[in-house]
Amino acid sequence: MFWNKRLSKSTDDAFELPYRFRRVRKSAAMRDMVRETHLRPEHLVLPIFVGEGIDEPVEIESLPGVYRTPEKQLGGVVRNAWDEGVRSVLLFGVPSKKDAEGSDTWDEKGLMARMVRAAKEAVPEMVVITDNCFCSYTEHGHCGVVVGDHVDNDLTLQNLQKQAVIAAEAGADMVAPSAMMDGQVAAMREALDMTGFTDVGILSYASKFASNLYGPFRAAADCGLKGDRKSYQIDPANRRQALLEALADEEEAADMLMVKPGIMYLDVLSELRQQTQLPLAVYQVSGEYAMIKAAAEKGILDEDAVMMESLISFRRAGADLIITYFAEKACALLNEGKE
DSSP, rough: GGGGGGOOOOOOGGOSSSSGGGGGGSSHHHHHHHHOOOGGGGEEEEEEEETTTOOSSOOOOTTTOOOOGGGGGGGHHHHHHHHOOOOOOEEEOOSSBSSSOOOOOOOSSHHHHOOOOOOHOOTSSSEEEEESTTTTHHHHHHOOOETTTTEEEEHHHHHHHHHHHHHHHHSSSEEOOOOOOHHHHHHHHHHHTTTTTTOEEEEEEEBBOOOOHHHHHHHHTTTOOOOOOOTTBBTTTTHHHHHHHHHHHHTOOSSSEEEESSSSHHHHHHHHHHHHOSSSEEHHHHHHHHHHHHHHHSSSHHHHHHHHHHHHEEEEEEEEEEEEHHHHHHHHHHHHHHE
8 A cells, every 4th residue: 555655755665645735736827726715806895984074084093094084085085995996885974963862873964864975976886885873973882772771672773763764865775783783674674665765785783792802993983982782792702692693684684694703703604604695794893903904013914915814714704795994905906916
């Protein structure tokens, strides 16, 4: 048997292997030919923070290269993203006016409606998605209506319904409920259908964990709070619960499901891929982005290489879409043929 042969420097007595995996790695063309997973610009969604009442972009200190965009400049930002190859944006409003319920979000003249209209006017072909929550729009920073010392689920659902309709009327292609209220997808679907917006999709933050990786985002969106959101976001230890919540959203007629955060929850993403045929999104959150940027700044890691490796890992685990602050940079590399 060939296994009985000894390793030898002599070519006459070469060790015989049953298979040489390196045969398909010997050239770039060969490696490209057998690549199983691919990343394309259309897989990437760019989050954009839109600041009310500011005249110039405000850089987020904890998110290098990410800015709060003035409303008047939003059209230009969307056009630039389109030119880079980005085909979808996720809009976050950072209002100057807040109240107990976040009522600006269901005002047809409010920030959410205005930023959707501006984005669609700039690039009608761009897929415009609204983040549907209240944390940035409320004085307390919670994701819904606070009654006593807790967030009231059903009162929040009523407000999400109003918010979804306003976003649809402004031209949003999809709404993305992130409040993590039970029944939010069904409530928003009902409101959209009853008002004639049957073609507006729902991208549900279906498996959203109470993660420690959201810190830079909360600074960017001005949605810090005293306390935490553990009573409505998922315990990071609970994989089965995350899957149950995602599958419940599918039953409520979600069009796409999201896992958030990304890199620490690839097991959830991979298992969910086995249990649903719906398109899946993953959010590479602010903390993930910031860690790569910080390591690159110190010369510890190659930013571009690690960025692309992280993005391909999401695709490999089953994501159809990746929401990432790296979207424009990744598109630029992909357009240069650097997958």
